[in-house]
Amino acid sequence: MGKGIYLRQLLVGPMANYVYLIGDLETREAMIVDPAWDVDAILDVLDTDGMTLTGALVTHYHPDHIGGDMMGHSIPGVPQLLAKRPVKIHIHKQEAPYVKQVLGMETSDFVQVDGETTVDIGKVPVRVIHTPGHTPGSQCFLVDGNLVSGDTLFIGACGRVDLPGSNPEDLYYSLTNKLTKLPDDTVLYPGHDYSSEKTSTIGEQKRTNMFMRFESVDQFLGMMGVPR
Numbered sequence: 001m002g003k004g005i006y007l008r009q010l011l012v013g014p015m016a017n018y019v020y021l022i023g024d025l026e027t028r029e030a031m032i033v034d035p036a037w038d039v040d041a042i043l044d045v046l047d048t049d050g051m052t053l054t055g056a057l058v059t060h061y062h063p064d065h066i067g068g069d070m071m072g073h074s075i076p077g078v079p080q081l082l083a084k085r086p087v088k089i090h091i092h093k094q095e096a097p098y099v100k101q102v103l104g105m106e107t108s109d110f111v112q113v114d115g116e117t118t119v120d121i122g123k124v125p126v127r128v129i130h131t132p133g134h135t136p137g138s139q140c141f142l143v144d145g146n147l148v149s150g151d152t153l154f155i156g157a158c159g160r161v162d163l164p165g166s167n168p169e170d171l172y173y174s175l176t177n178k179l180t181k182l183p184d185d186t187v188l189y190p191g192h193d194y195s196s197e198k199t200s201t202i203g204e205q206k207r208t209n210m211f212m213r214f215e216s217v218d219q220f221l222g223m224m225g226v227p228r
Contacts, residue, residue, distance in 0.1 A: 133171020
């Protein structure tokens, strides 16, 4: 992690979600990645660290990452965050309409991104990488050699493709055409604690994660049980 980069990994909620805090240690500005479950506790960490919240980044629209209703249970998330700190939510444009409708938000609450772009947190650039597959607008965030991957890539696994909006073929190309092209020493920060390790590297996942080792989309789809 670079000298001026603020990056914290927080384990929250009963679904073993990771929430991330990314910021600039010089300007003391920060953003939350996937604010959900315990918004007060997340903000307390920022405040204790002396960081000022300037926005939020969303990897994808599932309730365990942004809040909302999941199987009859209400999960705190983005609306609770905005009630306490009125910041902009950076989300892929394909998912903004759904989030707006489900969470009762206004268009003005969003910064809609499309494809690859850069979001600056203070003087720290965060590269947004569109990685569809788990959801249409899934995206990862690359900052100073660290990849926050949401539910696109886990340590030893990848995101589910049997949910509404999932597309296994898209996920294959997101993994093989985008994430495997990152430097091997890129540190991986996944969206859930599904492993004995909290972090890995892209190089290690290329060597050990079978979902990044398929030589063809047909092989990948076969593993996922998808007929061709």
